[in-house]
Amino acid sequence: MNKIKFFTGLFLIFTAITFNSCETEPIDSAIDLDDFNQPTCNAPSAFQASSFINNNSISLSWVAGGDETTWTIEYGAQGFVQGTGTSVIATTTTYVVTGLNFSNSYSFYVKANCSADSGSQWVGPVNVQGVVVVNPNCPNPSNLTATRDTTTNTNVNVTWTAGATETSWEIQYGMTGFVVGTGTPVTSTTTSKLVSGVSATVAYDFYVRATCSATQNSSWIGPITVSAAITNPTTPVAYMNATVNGQPFTGMKPYYYPFTGLKAKQEISSLNEDRILVIQGDTDPLNPTPNNFVQINIKINKQYWAPGTYQVNPDNPTDPEKIISADIIIVNATNPWDTYEDELQGTFTITEFNPATKRIKGTFSFPYMLNDANDVVTGPFQVTNGSFDFECEDAIFLP
The missing domain is CATH 2.60.40.10 (Immunoglobulins)
Known part of the structure; x- marks a missing residue:
């Protein structure tokens, strides 16, 4: 018992000396307490820069980290020290920096503005090399x-x-x-x-x-x-619309939507754990009988969850490079279940991806071939006038 009291006394004395030493020790003036502040919103992602445009401009783009609406860009000569560059404010996830010299190389950074006095971590640098050699044998159009x-x-x-x-x-x-x-x-x-x-x-x-x-x-x-030819469509897009081999379909909903829901879904790739957004439209989602059935599935890798025009590829889950894929299933009286479709490369445009409203809107088109049970291939046939307007499930907007 005496040994316990002795060691307890030593501990209390040591603690008192330590705390007193901390209280009287001056704070190092070189330490910036702001360095310990944590960002209050997620940093942007997929930050990229174009090559020189018209020899004096560079186009930047990124994907928002959350629901922020402004970003700060800082740029300067390649390798510049942050804080000494030129800063500009962007209100969209694209920005064209002008007034540059194509013979110089530049570095670019971007961060989200979380509030009036806080921001995310900086992303960058993204470097664009100056044009060192101008080819006089290939002048510009x-x-x-x-x-x-x-x-x-x-x-x-x-x-x-x-x-x-x-x-x-x-x-x-x-x-x-x-x-x-x-x-x-x-x-x-x-x-x-x-x-x-x-x-x-x-x-x-x-x-x-x-x-x-x-x-x-x-x-x-x-x-x-x-410019857009139609700024206010008379008929708003509802779920998914498409013209398949000349036959229009409107208001296509997900397969068995009363049970699966009407929202665009998220799934995780079994190959590389990528996050995939799935948009599905079905011509007869409550009664998919063997003689009346058209279904279109669009799958989008997370790095493309942003407005833009992209390449849409055939649905091929064994190839992770097919980051935006299209799959069409067609069944009718002349196309039995043992017929399958071979989708070809097309285009896909996201016109709106809005974390505030949790909606995704856009357009698509792609050709496809039909291959029947006797390996008779016909086509190509076309999916045209494709459009979609879906609310997304909450998981899509989580970090």
Whole structure:
């Protein structure tokens, strides 16, 4: 018992000395207490930068970390010390930085503004290298124009003037504000191109560059913006609409929706644990009989949960690179259950992904082939005028 009291006394004396020492020790003036503040919102993700546009601008884009509505961008010469660069405020998840010199290299950072006096962690740097060598043998095109066709508002006529004697060009387009390199590419061997199958309700940016050889291209020229032809559709999109091989379907709901719900769902990839958003529409969701059934499934990897135009791929769960996939199931009197469909590459546009309203809206189109039990392949057939407007389940918006 005496030993216990002795050691207890030593402990109390040591504790008193330690606490007293802490109380009288001066605080190191070099320690910034703000360094211990924790961010109050999630940092943006998928931060990327385009190459130089018109030799003086760079387009930035990212995915919001939550429901923030403004972001701070800081940029400067590559390798600059943060706090010494140029800061700008963005109110959308895309921003075009102008007034740059294409011969210089730049670094870019972005953070979310959580409130008036707090922000997320910085994301970056993303570096863009300056153009060191300018190829005089592949000058830029000029006089780029892009206008919707007066007869068919889902077609756009693109024209330009050749910079020299080149005979091949690449056009790239996407939803207004997209980053060059993520858009839809098409090629042309003349100084004009009819781009078909765009949405009438979406505004697009168009760029063009010359292809002088297998290893030599001019700079991208653009963007030329084509406004939406229909800004206020008379018939709002309800769930999923699509025209399948010429037959229109409207108000398609998820399979067995009274039991599964009407919301877009989240699933986890069995291969790589990616988070996948699933949008499903069914022509007869409560009575899928063998003679009356069309179902469309769209699957989107989390890195593409943001407005933009993307490539839609065939449904192939064994290939993790198929990050946006489309799958169509068609059953009718002339198409028994042992017939299957082979989807081909198409386009997919997200016009709204809103954490505040928890809605996702957009358009899609893709071709497909039919292969019957006797391995007779017919097609291609088309899924056109695809559109969707779904509320998302809460899990999709969790970190």
